[in-house]
Amino acid sequence: MTGAQPQHAARAPTLADRVEEQLRRLIDRGDFPRDCKLPTEFTLCRRFGVSRPVLRAALAKLRDQGYVSSQQGSGTLVLRGPEAGAMRFPPIATVADVESLYEFRIAIEGEVAQLAALRHTPDTLSEIENALAEAEAMVTSVSPELVRDTNFRFHRAVAHASGNGFFIATLEQMPNLIGLGPVEVRNFGLHDPVARARLIAAEHRTILDAIRRRDATLARAEMQAHIAAARQHIYQRQPVGLVAPD
Template identity: 35%
Template sequence: MKQRSSIIGSVEALPHRVASHLSREIEGGDIIPGARLPTESQLADKFGVSRNVVREAIAQLRADGMIEARQGVGAFVMAPEQRTAIRIDREALKDQRNMEQLFELRSILETESATLAAARCASDDLAAIKAALDRMGGEERWEDGSIEADLLFHRAIARATGNSYIYTFISFVCEQIRQSIHYARLTNPLHDLVEVNVAEHVRIYDALAAHDPQAAGEAMRRHIDGAASRVGVELTAINRGK
C-alpha cells in the first residue's frame, strides 16, 4: 500500500491539508498566476493520497477563488486581482447555525435561479441540465462523480438564467455545500438518499422543460428544504424566525 507523504501528515481532513499546501505554494510564488496545476494523478502521487482527495482539494481552491477550472483543459491559478473576495470558513460550517445560514442563502438564490431559468432557458441549456441529471442516477454511481454531476446540475440552471452574477454566486455556494452532500451520504441510507435526491432533481428539470417558472421555483425550494433536512437543518423553522 502506498505510504502517505509526510507533506500532509495525518489522514484527518486530507483535502483541507492538500488545499492548504497548494495555497501556500501559490501564495509563495512557487506556482505563478496563469500556470496550470499538475494533473490529479500527478498531485495524488506528490501527496500520497487518492485522486478523490485531490479532487476535493481542488474544489476548495476553486471555491476560494484561487484557481479556475477549464473543462477539458485543467485548473489554472488566478491572479490575485482576479480572485473573489467572498470567503466562507469551512471549519465554521461544522457549527449547526452556520450551516443553517448557508442553506438559507442557498434557498433564496437557487429558488429564484430556477424561476428565472424556467422563463429564459434555451434548448442547449436544457440539454446541459438533462446531461447532468442523467449522470446522477443509480446507486452504484453515487460516488464523487455523481456529486460533481449534482453540483453541475445546479450550476447549469444558474447559467440558464443568463445572469452571470447569479451564476458566479451559485457556483461559489455549490462548492461550499460539497461537505453537506458527503455528510448526507454518511447519515442516510444510500438507497433512500439516491432515490429521493434524483426524484427531486427530476421534478426541477420537468418544470424547467415545461417553462413553468412557478413550478420550477417551488420544486427547487422543496429540494433545498429536503437537502437541508437530510443534514439536520429545518429551513421552515428558520423562515419562521425560530
C-alpha cells in the same frame, strides 16, 4: 464514391476524469489557493471515494495542464488560482454557518430556477438534462462523493439557464459541502447512499420538469423545497450528546 466515415461515440469519462474535473474546479475557485499544497493522497482518496491509482491519474492530468506540480517527498503544489480580490464565500466552520449557507441557497436558487424556467434555450435545457442523466447513471457505478458533485453540476446548469451572469458566477463559487473540514457534512445517508442518491435525482427531475414546461412559479417552489429537504437531512443526521444530570 466513398461513403461517409462513421462517427465514433465520445469516450465516456473515467473516474480519473471526474476527480480531475472536481479538483480543477476547486482550484479555480480558490478552495485550494495558489502556492498551497494539496491535502495528502489519503485525504483526497477519502474525499472523493476513489483508490490511489485513480487519484494519481487525476493528478497527472492536472500536472499536464499546469495546475499543479509534484515533487517526490514534498507533496503536490498548486500553481494556479483565482486573481486577488476574487469573490470568496465565508468558510463553513460551524452549524450556524451551515444554516446561513442553506438560507442563502433557498433564497438565491429559488429565483435562479424561476428565471431558468422563463429563459432557458434548447442548449441550456439540454445542459440541465445531461447533468441529471449523468448523475442518475452514476448512482450505482461510482462513489457517492463523485455522484454528489455531479448533482451540484445540475444546480450550476440551472444557473446557466437563467441567463444572468451574476447568478452563474454565484453558483460556480457556491460551497457544496463536499470533503472534510471542521464541520464534516455528508449529503448521503450512512446506511443507504444509493437510496439517498435516487431521492435527490427524483427531486431534480421535478425541478427539470417545471423548467421544461416554463412553469416559473413551480420551478421556484420545487427548487426551494429541494434545498430545504437537503438542509433537514443534514440536521437529522447530526448526533447530539446529552449529559445525564448528577
